[in-house]
Amino acid sequence: MRNLPPTIPSSTGHTIRLIIPNTYIPASYHPIHLQTTKLIEEHKPDLIVHVGLAMDRDYYAIEQSAMKDGYHDIPGQDRRVFTRAENKKVFGKAASSLSTSLDLATTVSLWQNACSKIGLKEKGTAKAKEKGKVNKVVDVRMSDDVGTFVCGFIYYVSLLEMQRRTGRRDVVFLHVPMLRGEEEVGVGVEVLKALVAALVEGWRGGAL
Numbered sequence: 177m178r179n180l181p182p183t184i185p186s187s188t189g190h191t192i193r194l195i196i197p198n199t200y201i202p203a204s205y206h207p208i209h210l211q212t213t214k215l216i217e218e219h220k221p222d223l224i225v226h227v228g229l230a231m232d233r234d235y236y237a238i239e240q241s242a243m244k245d246g247y248h249d250i251p252g253q254d255r256r257v258f259t260r261a262e263n264k265k266v267f268g269k270a271a272s273s274l275s276t277s278l279d280l281a282t283t284v285s286l287w288q289n290a291c292s293k294i295g296l297k298e299k300g301t302a303k304a305k306e307k308g309k310v311n312k313v314v315d316v317r318m319s320d321d322v323g324t325f326v327c328g329f330i331y332y333v334s335l336l337e338m339q340r341r342t343g344r345r346d347v348v349f350l351h352v353p354m355l356r357g358e359e360e361v362g363v364g365v366e367v368l369k370a371l372v373a374a375l376v377e378g379w380r381g382g383a384l
Contacts, residue, residue, distance in 0.1 A: 179365045186376050194372070195219050203326045204252035209266065212333050216341065223278075223346045223379060224334050225372060228327040230351035235315035236367055238284060239322040239349040241275040242331035246324030258329065267336065274335040277345040279378045284318045286374035291316050294366045314367055322349055348375065 247258040
């Protein structure tokens, strides 16, 4: 996230302004709730993109929805859970599951097309060895498995907060694989920029 520029161009010719928090939000439920709602109140974003690590995946996945319950089982970084009593107090009668208002089918199609031009270098096959290296296509896809750990929690918090403030849930969560080395991180930045541009293209306002 810190490697992102302050602005990126959209396909419609508009400039997309990115608001990137000064510090990372820790992987703990209570700081997530406090800081996420505070950031939304302070910046009043049109669209939110959360990014989290999925160490068991080798692809990028944009998640569709998040669950209200289930965060009382696995402790966060501070070894605390979000209890059922806290859940009831904070979320009240909110829906048991919330989905993004954004058109992910259109977004993913645009995103995949943009990412087809991005690739990691890898060792060639036996036939291609004499050419040295070939491009490995970046795998980006839609998912509905954000989980009931801190990734699902921050996604649900933002979906609910944006719904309360704007009447829409213009929020997405992006799971990224473990990125090692400058080249992989650089590709990750390009993938994220492509996702933001695709989201804005399909977004109701056309530009941020």
